[in-house]
Amino acid sequence: MKDVAIVGVGQTAFVRGYEGSIRELAFDAFKEAMLDAGLTSKEIDASIICSAPEYDKQRTPAGTIAEYLGLNPKPTFYIETVCSSSSSGLRVAYSLIKSGLHRIVLVLGFQKMSEISSADSQERMGRGSDVMWEAPFGTMMPAYYAMHARAHFQRYGTSSEDLALIRVKAGTYGMINKKAVYQKGVTLEQIMTADVVSSPLKRFDCCANADGASCMIVADKEMVKSISKKPVWILGLGAGTAPITMSGRESLTGLNCARVAAKEAYRMAGVTPQDIDVAEVHDCFTIAELMAYEDLGFAEPGEGKALIRGKETYIEGKIPINVDGGLLSKGHPIGATGGSQIRTIVLQLRGEADQMQVKNPEIGLVHNIGGVGVYGNVTVLGRD
Amino acid sequence: MGFERFGIVSFASQTKAAPFVDYLDKGVLAGTKCKGCGAFYFPPRTDCHHCLSSNMEWSEITGKGKLISYSTLIYAPTGFEADLPYTIALVEFENKMKVFGRLSKEIKEGEITIGMELKYVVTKLANDRITYEFKKT
Ligand SMILES: [Zn+2]
Numbered sequence: 001m002k003d004v005a006i007v008g009v010g011q012t013a014f015v016r017g018y019e020g021s022i023r024e025l026a027f028d029a030f031k032e033a034m035l036d037a038g039l040t041s042k043e044i045d046a047s048i049i050c051s052a053p054e055y056d057k058q059r060t061p062a063g064t065i066a067e068y069l070g071l072n073p074k075p076t077f078y079i080e081t082v083c084s085s086s087s088s089g090l091r092v093a094y095s096l097i098k099s100g101l102h103r104i105v106l107v108l109g110f111q112k113m114s115e116i117s118s119a120d121s122q123e124r125m126g127r128g129s130d131v132m133w134e135a136p137f138g139t140m141m142p143a144y145y146a147m148h149a150r151a152h153f154q155r156y157g158t159s160s161e162d163l164a165l166i167r168v169k170a171g172t173y174g175m176i177n178k179k180a181v182y183q184k185g186v187t188l189e190q191i192m193t194a195d196v197v198s199s200p201l202k203r204f205d206c207c208a209n210a211d212g213a214s215c216m217i218v219a220d221k222e223m224v225k226s227i228s229k230k231p232v233w234i235l236g237l238g239a240g241t242a243p244i245t246m247s248g249r250e251s252l253t254g255l256n257c258a259r260v261a262a263k264e265a266y267r268m269a270g271v272t273p274q275d276i277d278v279a280e281v282h283d284c285f286t287i288a289e290l291m292a293y294e295d296l297g298f299a300e301p302g303e304g305k306a307l308i309r310g311k312e313t314y315i316e317g318k319i320p321i322n323v324d325g326g327l328l329s330k331g332h333p334i335g336a337t338g339g340s341q342i343r344t345i346v347l348q349l350r351g352e353a354d355q356m357q358v359k360n361p362e363i364g365l366v367h368n369i370g371g372v373g374v375y376g377n378v379t380v381l382g383r384d
Numbered sequence: 385m386g387f388e389r390f391g392i393v394s395f396a397s398q399t400k401a402a403p404f405v406d407y408l409d410k411g412v413l414a415g416t417k418c419k420g421c422g423a424f425y426f427p428p429r430t431d432c433h434h435c436l437s438s439n440m441e442w443s444e445i446t447g448k449g450k451l452i453s454y455s456t457l458i459y460a461p462t463g464f465e466a467d468l469p470y471t472i473a474l475v476e477f478e479n480k481m482k483v484f485g486r487l488s489k490e491i492k493e494g495e496i497t498i499g500m501e502l503k504y505v506v507t508k509l510a511n512d513r514i515t516y517e518f519k520k521t
Binding site: 127137 | 391393394396401426427454457462463472474481483485486498
């Protein structure tokens with residue numbers, strides 16, 4: 001159904017150590033999206049602000065940001081699902097519009113990960129898992145994804161070199177993305193010989209922290225007629241969850257939250273994985289991209305490795321994935337990431353992705369995961 | 385009270401599941417079993433989301449453990465640095481009870497294989513703290 005569309009997108013460059021406040025960071029993405037849509041603050045009916053609050057010094061940042069962007073006295077809401085916060089924000093924007101409560105809703109995701117000291121950051125890292133039952137053993141995000149990698153290797157014969165091929169691809173496209181924090185290519189040898197972070201994952205298997213913001217403007221179909229040159233329609237929205245504890249999981253070879261979300265998004269959009277022309281997946285770690293190939297149905301379980309070995313996820317391949325460099329090259333400013341992924345697909349569907357452009361895509365998909373597969377959002381987008 | 389004694393570093397003190405630590409003191413790793421519907425839980429919980437009963441009993445984790453997956457950390461969060469490197473693991477016991485914890489440092493890295501048999505052992509730490517780890521059977 002073509003009822004709700006994205007009519008404007010914006011993103012700051014993702015950088016290390018942004019030298020400004022969170023409100024200024026938010027403004028940069030907001031400005032780009034507003035210019036893109038050709039709108040002014042007065043025309044926004046409601047705003048949804050997304051970040052992971054453990055990195056914010058400002059309590060309840062939605063209020064501060066709404067004020068700075070000139071969005072008072074219209075309503076604003078704060079939405080959080082850690083790394084998938086801004087795609088959750090899009091889901092809420094869709095429902096606000098579909099219900100008729102609002103006609104134009106702005107979704108702004110941001111994160112200034114350098115807002116807190118590295119000591120504070122290291123302390124917070126230890127509390128990302130269940131604090132009663134798993135954090136007391138000394139857990140970290142890379143270690144959990146590493147456990148998934150190990151389980152996948154064992155069951156399906158996937159190797160560290162398969163994961164390295166995913167990182168090589170991310171480097172290839174990171175080099176042509178001016179907004180990426182890491183705009184350098186890396187060789188297979190560099191990746192394979194890098195220091196181990198949490199076995200079997202090594203340094204280049206992990207995305208970099210960054211500061212950044214993203215912004216999407218969402219409108220109903222009547223408003224679309226008066227605003228946008230090229231609307232991108234929200235065709236399908238899927239969301240799922242899984243237990244935060246590893247004990248509660250059926251298997252570690254994929255993310256069930258993503259499978260549930262994908263099924264729902266495909267059903268709502270009335271499409272199959274074969275209909276997707278370009279996709280962005282949540283590659284916070286190389287293994288996360290590989291599992292996404294399978295969880296989204298681009299490959300059968302265990303066969304994700306064939307896609308990357310055959311370069312099928314490059315621009316020229318069967319299903320181009322993360323051809324903007326992904327989180328691995330762009331960086332991962334938690335609250336901004338989902339909006340950045342959605343922006344990439346919007347630009348692809350409008351034919352405005354420059355060097356990263358895939359040939360004439362009609363349907364795109366975004367897979368955005370919060371935590372270690374705790375929250376999953378899959379969004380299917382289509383052009384006019 | 386008492387739950388803050390569990391683990392290398394504790395992040396939680398107040399929970400109705402605090403008797404978990406009393407069982408550890410006796411050398412027993414326990415989950416809970418719902419008296420209403422018979423559901424087993426690990427990690428233990430004091431409320432059953434299946435039948436909404438809060439009438440639970442403690443139940444020892446039994447049977448041979450089987451290693452599902454693991455990873456050895458080279459970097460650690462605050463408070464765990466002195467332990468590096470250490471290996472976290474997920475182990476499945478009888479009744480499909482999956483238990484998260486650490487592998488004993490007695491197990492050499494080259495000896496670790498997915499599917500290997502493991503048992504749990506309660507370990508006393510400094511400052512009256514207590515935890516469990518997995519060892520070879
Ligand atoms: Zn029950």
